[in-house]
Structure formats: structure tokens, C-alpha cells
Amino acid sequence: xxxxxxxxxxxxxxxxxxxxxxxxxxxxxxxxxxxxxxxxxxxxxxxxxxxxxxxxxxxxxxxxxxxxxxxxxxxxxxxxxxxxxxxxxxxxxxxxxxxxxxxxxxxxxxxxxxxxxxxxxxxxxxxxxxxxxxxxxxxxxxxxxxxxxxxxxxxxxxxxxxxxxxxxxxxxxxxxxxxxxxxxxxxxxxxxxxxxxxxxxxxxxxxxxxxxxxxxxxxxxxxxxxxxxxxxxxxxxxxxxxxxxxxxxxxxxxxxxxxxxxxxxxxxxxxxxxxxxxxxxxxxxxxxxxxxxxxxxxxxxxxxxxxxxxxxxxxxxxxxxxxxxxx
Amino acid sequence: xxxxxxxxxxxxxxxxxxxxxxxxxxxxxxxxxxxxxxxxxxxxxxxxxxxxxxxxxxxxxxxxxxxxxxxxxxxxxxxxxxxxxxxxxxxxxxxxxxxxxxxxxxxxxxxxxxxxxxxxxxxxxxxxxxxxxxxxxxxxxxxxxxxxxxxxxxxxxxxxxxxxxxxxxxxxxxxxxxxxxxxxxxxxxxxxxxxxxxxxxxxxxxxxxxxxxxxxxxxxxxxxxxxxxxxxxxxxxxxxxxxxxxxxxxxxxxxxxxxxxxxxxxxxxxxxxxxxxxxxxxxxxxxxxxxxxxxxxxxxxxxxxxxxxxxxxxxxxxxxxxxxxxxxxxxxxxxxxxxxxxxxxxxxxxxxxxxxxxxxxxxxxxxxxxxxxxxxxxxxxxxxxxxxxxxxxxxxxxxxxxxxxxxxxxxxxxxxxxxxxxxxxxxxxxxxxxxxxxxxxxxxxxxxxxxxxxxxxxxxxxxxxxxxxxxxxxxxxxxxxx
Numbered sequence: 001x002x003x004x005x006x007x008x009x010x011x012x013x014x015x016x017x018x019x020x021x022x023x024x025x026x027x028x029x030x031x032x033x034x035x036x037x038x039x040x041x042x043x044x045x046x047x048x049x050x051x052x053x054x055x056x057x058x059x060x061x062x063x064x065x066x067x068x069x070x071x072x073x074x075x076x077x078x079x080x081x082x083x084x085x086x087x088x089x090x091x092x093x094x095x096x097x098x099x100x101x102x103x104x105x106x107x108x109x110x111x112x113x114x115x116x117x118x119x120x121x122x123x124x125x126x127x128x129x130x131x132x133x134x135x136x137x138x139x140x141x142x143x144x145x146x147x148x149x150x151x152x153x154x155x156x157x158x159x160x161x162x163x164x165x166x167x168x169x170x171x172x173x174x175x176x177x178x179x180x181x182x183x184x185x186x187x188x189x190x191x192x193x194x195x196x197x198x199x200x201x202x203x204x205x206x207x208x209x210x211x212x213x214x215x216x217x218x219x220x221x222x223x224x225x226x227x228x229x230x231x232x233x234x235x236x237x238x239x240x241x242x243x244x245x246x247x248x249x250x251x252x253x254x255x256x257x258x259x260x261x262x263x264x265x266x267x268x269x270x271x272x273x274x275x276x277x278x279x280x281x282x283x284x285x286x287x288x289x290x291x292x293x294x295x296x297x298x299x300x301x302x303x304x305x306x307x308x309x310x311x312x313x314x315x316x317x318x319x320x321x322x323x324x325x326x327x
Numbered sequence: 328x329x330x331x332x333x334x335x336x337x338x339x340x341x342x343x344x345x346x347x348x349x350x351x352x353x354x355x356x357x358x359x360x361x362x363x364x365x366x367x368x369x370x371x372x373x374x375x376x377x378x379x380x381x382x383x384x385x386x387x388x389x390x391x392x393x394x395x396x397x398x399x400x401x402x403x404x405x406x407x408x409x410x411x412x413x414x415x416x417x418x419x420x421x422x423x424x425x426x427x428x429x430x431x432x433x434x435x436x437x438x439x440x441x442x443x444x445x446x447x448x449x450x451x452x453x454x455x456x457x458x459x460x461x462x463x464x465x466x467x468x469x470x471x472x473x474x475x476x477x478x479x480x481x482x483x484x485x486x487x488x489x490x491x492x493x494x495x496x497x498x499x500x501x502x503x504x505x506x507x508x509x510x511x512x513x514x515x516x517x518x519x520x521x522x523x524x525x526x527x528x529x530x531x532x533x534x535x536x537x538x539x540x541x542x543x544x545x546x547x548x549x550x551x552x553x554x555x556x557x558x559x560x561x562x563x564x565x566x567x568x569x570x571x572x573x574x575x576x577x578x579x580x581x582x583x584x585x586x587x588x589x590x591x592x593x594x595x596x597x598x599x600x601x602x603x604x605x606x607x608x609x610x611x612x613x614x615x616x617x618x619x620x621x622x623x624x625x626x627x628x629x630x631x632x633x634x635x636x637x638x639x640x641x642x643x644x645x646x647x648x649x650x651x652x653x654x655x656x657x658x659x660x661x662x663x664x665x666x667x668x669x670x671x672x673x674x675x676x677x678x679x680x681x682x683x684x685x686x687x688x689x690x691x692x693x694x695x696x697x698x699x700x701x702x703x704x705x706x707x708x709x710x711x712x713x714x715x716x717x718x719x720x721x722x723x724x725x726x727x728x729x730x731x732x733x734x735x736x737x738x739x740x741x742x743x744x745x746x747x748x749x750x751x752x753x754x755x756x757x758x759x760x761x762x763x764x765x766x767x768x769x770x771x772x773x774x775x776x777x778x779x780x781x782x783x784x785x786x787x788x789x790x791x792x793x794x795x796x797x798x799x800x801x802x803x804x805x806x807x808x809x
Contacts, residue, residue: 099552
């Protein structure tokens with residue numbers, strides 16, 4: 001398929017996944033604040049930290065109040081990672097590959113975009129924030145479902161899946177990083193109702209609360225980290241995302257599992273096997289934050305390698321043999 | 328909603344006779360509309376608009392930052408063309424396209440028509456869209472204008488005329504196909520009972536025609552649609568056609584010329600391209616041959632084309648026959664190459680380079696429509712009766728400064744068709760753009776884009792100037808399949 005098209009599908013799904021995750025962060029934080037005991041100030045700064053946009057935020061807003069943070073992450077077109085900006089970018093990408101994706105996918109991206117645009121224009125979010133963020137999540141799920149059942153699981157589909165899963169792995173790692181970093185130091189909170197509520201919020205922002213309960217039962221910080229990082233069955237866990245992403249990458253280039261033909265496969269394979277054999281106790285001992293930071297950096301390198309392998313211009317010598325045929 | 332108060336105002340109406348009775352082919356539709364419950368038609372109109380918005384059937388408007396994308400306004404009342412009228416249109420278009428193709432071929436080769444004095448040589452030589460690099464070139468299978476979207480209009484008397492030929496990259500066919508999808512849902516029963524000829528096989532026919540152009544020896548050719556990109560006003564259509572044909576939609580940056588062939592950049596390396604349905608203007612196709620500042624084209628493409636290693640549809644150079652001064656000679660062109668009279672007449676056209684005609688034009692600017700020879704989209708024209716004295720003075724000056732560049736035509740009282748305006752029907756002026764494919768043979772799609780000038784009294788139907796569209800139902804005759 002065309003390199004440009006592969007790139008656009010990859011970014012289309014990445015941006016939709018990003019929009020969904022931003023909605024998750026905000027929604028859970030809103031819920032969390034409702035449960036805070038009186039006297040404790042609302043915490044909104046971590047949401048800006050998750051997306052790594054602190055500088056931009058400082059420049060545009062200053063104080064990390066609820067109103068400012070929600071505005072910045074939801075509808076601010078000056079923030080390239082706001083829900084609105086993500087949808088706009090996803091739709092632009094979808095528009096440029098309309099003939100490759102199914103019309104149902106295009107319609108869903110378009111409807112999704114129009115919904116967010118209208119919400120931006122009508123200020124509905126202030127009135128019913130939970131309803132809006134739920135709608136965003138559901139629209140994203142619908143997109144994933146529609147993609148799964150209306151588009152052939154061909155090369156383009158695998159590029160889309162790759163974009164979605166890498167984005168998801170990155171965002172889960174960021175949710176965990178910020179919350180862990182902020183919540184854990186309060187040793188005297190361990191075991192209090194507030195602590196329990198906060199940890200359940202971490203899980204809920206990854207829709208992981210119920211599945212975690214089934215696996216581990218009681219909430220424990222190290223197990224929450226274990227579940228979100230290393231679980232092999234939970235679809236938002238980092239490890240699960242990498243396994244699936246690697247499957248798609250290999251489907252694209254048809255390399256057998258355990259081998260690599262290009263830098264993207266090599267880097268993703270390495271990172272996945274690192275998680276294969278990781279143990280949560282070791283990670284925590286060596287420093288969870290350092291581990292997650294390194295994970296995000298390596299994930300970025302995978303993205304770069306994907307771009308260089310499949311999208312960036314290739315030397316003319318690469319011309320397949322068909323050229324030389326005299327026809 | 329009822330047609331009881333509908334007024335044809337002395338114009339030819341596509342739906343009603345002058346006495347207020349529906350025309351034969353429209354009777355069923357009118358009856359059905361009258362039978363709808365109050366508010367039902369408006370409800371269907373809104374449902375249709377909603378469907379178009381969600382399908383993303385939009386066009387881009389240049390120079391309008393905030394709302395660069397809009398749906399093409401759409402009216403649910405179809406425009407009906409009866410079988411007898413269509414038979415004439417179809418024969419007339421085939422004749423015209425055949426003659427124009429011969430003309431273009433002749434212009435770039437022997438120029439017999441100029442040597443025989445049928446058209447003054449300077450008129451052709453000064454045509455803005457005459458492309459010197461095409462001189463001596465023979466396009467694949469001898470066809471230049473593969474896809475044409477001829478604009479037809481009707482006057483007060485009901486006579487059909489050709490207004491423009493549009494031999495370059497005519498757009499709009501995607502609306503024909505999408506409007507039909509929407510209308511089938513809007514009026515399913517009438518549609519079924521009316522024996523409307525189908526248009527849905529257009530993409531298959533287009534693909535078949537494009538494959539026919541492939542270089543010799545290529546058995547399963549790679550065909551692509553070349554678009555200027557997603558910010559082009561017709562991008563939706565480019566994507567739509569590529570999707571419907573199941574072929575790649577490429578931009579200039581996706582293509583590269585190497586070793587004398589054209590390739591596209593794919594995730595698995597370079598892949599050869601054999602036929603390009605290009606929706607980029609001639610000037611921008613190849614910066615090495617045409618405009619050097621073009622960022623949209625493919626450097627070296629024209630040389631590959633000259634060598635016969637890639638086919639381009641339409642062939643570069645067809646624009647010469649779109650020049651409105653050359654349009655004035657089409658009846659002579661048809662007689663010269665085919666020895667026949669035109670089946671579809673031209674709108675009477677005065678050319679400003681001729682001293683006598685120019686005097687007549689300048690003296691009658693308040694009655695005429697003046698057009699620049701190479702503008703389209705409703706730009707660069709003066710509708711005399713609707714213009715102010717100052718506007719007419721500007722055009723008089725332009726004509727005198729550059730007479731070769733202008734023509735004038737009588738202001739036609741274009742036919743009208745009813746459209747929904749708030750809660751009632753009003754007549755609006757319409758034209759009709761059928762689409763013609765020229766491959767192994769000439770094929771006329773039985774349908775077309777009916778464009779409506781939605782502003783009351785306006786004669787300009789272009790989408791950039793407040794135009795909308797209607798579905799066009801060509802009714803089957805005794806011998807037609809439907």
C-alpha cells in the first residue's frame with residue numbers, strides 16, 4: 001500500500017485512541033474529586049503531566065484549576081493533544097484515506113468529530129461532563145468495533161491497529177506513572193478510604209477496575225502496577241498492547257515470530273521481551289518511574305523506526321524486479 | 328406541501344406545462360408529493376441533508392477559513408428527463424465528443440482545419456490552453472477527451488443547447504451517484520414505479536475505460552487517481568471515485584519517475600503505475616514540462632507519457648477546445664469532421680475579435696452575457712441585464728483591451744424546476760451536466776448533475792456561487808433497460 005496511506009491510517013487510529021484516553025483521565029478525575037473529603041484541595045495538575053504538556057499549559061493558562069485543565073484538555077485547539085484537536089487530526093487523516101478505509105469507518109470518525117465540535121460550540125461539557133466524556137469513550141469504542149468488522153484485516157488495518165495499540169500502551173504507562181508518583185509518597189494514607197478511592201480511580205481511568213478485582217481482589221499499589229503493566233490478558237495493559245502490536249507489525253512484513261527484518265521489528269521485539277520476563281518487585285525496587293520513563297522513550301523509538309521503515313522515502317535502488325521486465 | 332400555488336412565471340418549467348399540469352413523466356411524482364402528510368416532505372428533505380452531512384459529502388470553499396467544508400446544497404425534488412428528450416441529448420453528445428476529439432487530434436498534428444480556413448489560425452494559436460509540448464503527440468488509442476461533463480441548458484421555448492463542453496477535468500459525477508442513493512431512500516415507491524435508468528455502474532465503466540488505455544503489453548494494468556490533495560475543492564470526489572473503482576488515490580508526492588517509468592511509493596517499495604486518472608490541471612502536472620513552481624505534480628511525468636509508458640486521462644492539451652472562442656466554432660467543427668449538422672445546437676455566440684460582432688456586443692451589453700474565454704466556475708462573466716452601468720463599463724473596457732479573450736451570448740431565460748423554499752415550492756433556474764466516457768466507444772451516462780441556482784432569479788448555478796443540486800431521473804424508453 002502507499003506509504004502515505006499507511007502513515008495516515010496509523011495516525012488516524014492513534015489520534016482517536018489519544019482522544020479516548022484524555023477523556024478517561026478527565027472523567028475519572030472528576031469522579032474522584034466528588035469523593036474527596038472536605039478540606040482536601042482538588043488535584044488537576046497531574047492531568048497536564050500525563051500528556052507532557054506542562055509548558056504549553058503554563059503559557060496558556062497558568063493556574064491548574066479544574067476549569068483551566070478541563071478547557072485545555074477538551075476543546076482548546078491551541079493544544080494539539082486536546083480531544084477536539086485529536087479528533088480534528090484523526091478526521092483529516094481519515095479524509096486523506098477515505099478510499100482505503102470503509103465508508104462506515106469514515107462516517108464514524110466524521111460523526112465523532114461533529115459531536116465533539118458541537119459540544120465545543122454549545123458548552124454542554126460544563127453542564128453534563130460525565131455524559132460527554134462517556135460519549136467520547138463510546139464513540140472511540142464504536143470506531144474500533146466498526147474498524148474491526150468492516151475493514152479487511154489487511155495491511156492497512158494492521159497499520160491502524162499498530163497506531164492504536166502503541167498509543168494505548170503509552171497512555172497506560174503515563175496514567176500509572178503520574179498516579180503512582182503522586183499517590184505513593186503519602187505513606188500515612190496507605191489503607192485509608194482515600195487511598196483506596198485513589199487507587200480505584202487509577203484503575204477506572206483504564207477501565208481496569210473490575211478486571212483487576214477478578215484477578216487480585218484487594219487493592220494494593222504494587223498489584224495495580226503489575227496489572228496495568230504486565231497483565232497478558234487485559235487489553236489496556238502495556239504488555240498486552242505490545243504483544244498485539246508486534247503481531248500486526250509481523251503481519252505487515254511477514255517476518256516469522258522471533259525474527260526481524262527491520263528496525264521497527266527489532267525495537268518492538270526487544271521491548272516486548274523485556275516485559276515478557278519482567279517482575280513487578282524488581283521494577284519497583286529499581287524504580288517504577290525510571291522504568292516507565294524508559295519504556296516511553298523506547299516506545300517513541302519504535303514509532304520512529306516504523307516511520308523510517310515504511311514511510312520515509314526509500315532509495316531508488318529498491319525498485320522491485322518487475323521494473324526491469326520489458327513489457 | 329402542494330403545487331397548487333406554484334407559478335411557472337413564463338419560464339420553461341422542467342416539471343409542469345405552461346397550463347399548470349405536470350408533464351407526463353412527472354405526473355406520478357407530483358401525485359405522490361400531494362399525497363404526503365403535512366410536514367412529511369420537509370422531514371424527508373432534512374433527513375436527506377443530514378445523511379449527506381454524515382456521509383461527509385462536502386466540498387471545500389476557497390478563502391473561507393472558518394467553514395471550509397460545506398455540504399453541497401441539495402433539493403430532494405428530482406429533475407426528470409423524459410426518454411424522448413434523452414435520446415436527442417445522447418445522440419447529440421456522442422456526435423459532439425467524437426468531433427471534438429478529432430479536432431483536438433488535428434490541432435496537435437496536421438492542423439487541416441486551420442489550413443482549410445474553417446477556423447482562423449490565430450484563434451487556435453492564441454488559445455491559452457493550447458499546449459506546445461503536446462504538438463505531434465499521439466495519445467494512447469487516439470483518444471484525448473476520455474471524460475467529459477458537458478453543460479446543457481434549455482431556453483424559454485424548451486430548446487436544449489450546449490453551454491460548455493468541459494473537456495478537462497469535469498467534476499460533479501460523485502454527486503450524481505450519491506444524490507441517487509439518497510433519493511432512492513427519499514422516494515422509494517415513485518422511484519420504483521417511474522422506470523428510472525440506473526447510474527450506479529459509472530465507476531465500473533470508468534475503470535474499464537481507464538484500463539483500456541494501458542500501454543501495450545500490460546495485461547493487468549495498475550490504474551490510479553491523482554489528486555491535488557485533501558484541500559482541493561473536489562477532493563471528496565477523487566476519494567470517492569478511487570474507492571468505488573477499488574484503486575489507489577495518489578498525490579504527486581506518492582509518485583516518482585525513475586528508469587523511464589512512473590512508480591508509486593508503497594510500504595513494500597516502488598510499484599509501477601500504468602494509467603493515471605489525473606484530477607490535476609495540465610499546468611501543474613509536471614514541473615519539468617509545465618509550471619516549474621508546481622508542488623502538486625510529478626517531475627518527469629510528461630516524458631514518460633510521451634514515450635507511451637503511462638497513460639493520462641484526460642490527455643493533456645484538451646483545454647484548447649474549452650476555449651470559449653473556439654466553442655463558437657463547434658458547429659463548423661462537427662460539419663468539417665463528420666459532415667453532419669449539430670444535433671445539439673450551440674448557444675448563439677458572438678466573438679469579440681470580429682469588428683462587426685464586437686460593435687454589436689458593445690452596443691447591447693445590457694442584453695448579453697459576456698464571458699472570458701478561459702474562466703470557469705461562474706467567474707469572469709457579466710450578466711448584462713443584472714449588472715450595473717459601472718460593471719458594464721468595466722467589461723466594455725476589458726473587451727476593447729483584449730477582444731480575443733471575450734465572447735458574448737444572449738441572456739437565455741434558463742428553464743426552471745421547483746425547489747423547496749421554506750414551506751412551499753418556488754421555481755429556480757437549472758442546467759444539466761451529463762457525463763460522457765470515451766474509451767473503446769463513446770458512452771453517455773443516463774443521468775447527470777442538475778445544478779440549481781438557489782438564489783431567487785439567479786442564473787449562476789456554480790457551487791462556488793450559491794448553486795445546489797438535484798438528482799436527475801432519466802426515464803427509460805420502450806427499448807431501454809432499467
